[in-house]
Amino acid sequence: xxxxxxxxxxxxxxxxxxxxxxxxxxxxxxxxxxxxxxxxxxxxxxxxxxxxxxxxxxxxxxxxxxxxxxx
Numbered sequence: 001x002x003x004x005x006x007x008x009x010x011x012x013x014x015x016x017x018x019x020x021x022x023x024x025x026x027x028x029x030x031x032x033x034x035x036x037x038x039x040x041x042x043x044x045x046x047x048x049x050x051x052x053x054x055x056x057x058x059x060x061x062x063x064x065x066x067x068x069x070x071x
Contacts, residue, residue: 001030008046009053017053025059032060 009015018026029049036042052058057065 002034004042005030005033005046008050012050012054014050014053017056021053021059028060 006015009018018029021029033042033045033049036045048061052060057063
């Protein structure tokens with residue numbers, strides 16, 4: 001995992017939320033972020049991942065009930 005992703009997860013208290021996602025989602029997020037050529041695009045994709053992990057129930061802008069926050 002790139003250091004900037006690890007830092008963003010830790011800074012937002014989302015490392016556990018990331019680790020709870022299935023391995024294919026973890027890999028998809030990392031590959032999707034890393035394929036960006038421009039730093040601005042990497043940061044935008046990272047921000048999307050962070051927001052989805054915070055919200056729960058979302059994966060790549062699609063509903064993902066398995067990760068929905070339990071209330």
